[in-house]
Amino acid sequence: MEMGEQDAILVIDHDPAAALLLSDFLEREGYAVAVAHTGADGLRLIRQSAFALVLLDLELPDVESTCLIRETVRIEAPPEIIVVTARATLDSAIAAVENRSAGYILKPVDLARLGGIVARVYDRRRLARDNARLHAELSERLAESEALAAISATVSSTLDVREALRRICRELVRLLGADTAAVYLQDLGSGRLAPTAAYHVPREYLDTLSTTPLPLKEQGFFLPLWRERRPVFSDDVTADPRFTHPMFRSFPHQSGLLLPLIVEDEVIGGFYIVWWTARRSFSDHELRGLDHVCEQVGFFLRNARRYEQAERNQHRLEVLHDVSRRLPTTSTRSRRKVRGLASTWSA
Incomplete structure (x- = not known):
């Protein structure tokens, strides 16, 4: 034995x-x-x-x-x-x-x-x-369930994407015992991660964190985060070669966790969670639990995208109907074209 x-x-x-x-x-x-x-x-x-x-x-x-x-x-x-x-x-x-x-x-x-x-x-x-192990596992699941419930309540109470993401950052900080959390969404034009919302950012770092994007392909976490869709964490960010961007050096912190945000099978951004002085690492079990949280956030962002698209289509539809009413002498061909566009956007 x-x-x-x-x-x-x-x-x-x-x-x-x-x-x-x-x-x-x-x-x-x-x-x-x-x-x-x-x-x-x-x-x-x-x-x-x-x-x-x-x-x-x-x-x-x-x-x-x-x-x-x-x-x-x-x-x-x-x-x-x-x-x-x-x-x-x-x-x-x-x-x-x-x-x-x-x-x-x-x-x-x-x-x-x-x-x-x-x-x-x-x-x-x-x-x-x-x-003791079972009690710890149940406590983790309870904390995860409470976070999921809080996130669900958050995303159902507002249509403001930035405010919803800020509240989700708050729940992640509470769930993980972290100090600060921020969310970055990919800017398709530049290919960078643009800061979108954050929670509990120290005043002295607010300007830096709110204005500094992250160049994805220059970072060592690009492949696991973007292609393999795995979380990336470090309990010694300063010495970690994957975190070389000046933004990480501009606010020294001990530990960091990047969580991928996936919408419709596509990574569109990520959460960055910070521990200023504590060393924090994660087990596979903890990371699987965080996957559930990120999945729920992904559903919210997908629905928010669809809502925004529906709003845009509705606005275009109203404009076309207005144009159709204001132009009574419009040719039959033009009227058909307007009706065709309206049909497309209302689908």
Whole structure:
């Protein structure tokens, strides 16, 4: 059985023969084992390393074992403790119970019983780790769902694209624990990413961020972001060769995340999210969650584009109808042409 440092067992026993007996048995069972022969050495190891379990002899020559138990349970993520003693007393048993020891074993040690207790300790700790992981995953999903709900409410409450994007930047900052977020949309004429909206930009950087476009093809993130449609992040932007544009150097920051904005299977821009001093990296799971957020933003932008196109067509249609009414002497051919254009734009 392969075990990490957090899964190791520490045997603290003043008797070398007893310590060897216990460590050999536990190693044969597949556990990683460390040994200390004094309370001071044992406490030093507990503070230096992470252990799942401590087998503690009550008859230590230098430290009162109950004091060592109290010190152990005070540390962050303390190991569980099995008390081992050749002389059981009521006081030691009460102390073991009060400090929630995982077991109380008499010498000579019944190795089969010890093995059962150790196995239960590890099962319990694995269950606790699994519960903590599931809780973290559920918290992430809840935060993602809340962000999606907030973004959905945002995009349904305004037809102003810039204002909607600013609010979405705000939700991304809240979701990711970031400091600042900005959105850039591609300018087809220049091929650059033009700043469009932002949230929580420091005053001293506002002019720079609001007026400086990003030249796509000069940046190292062009291929993964634009062609492969993958997020790009760095937890050390200043030293990252992919972020060489002067704009990134004009406002020094530690971490940055670029998220692609895709509309109708085409990348049209991206969000840039900033952590001024914190190092921030992302797991694949987190990036997949952000894909869902960007998909929803993409749907909004697609619908906004269609709405703007419909508005333009409606305006043109009204102009053509007005022209048709104002020109009663227009030839039949001209009238047909006007009606044809009106039909095209109203489709």
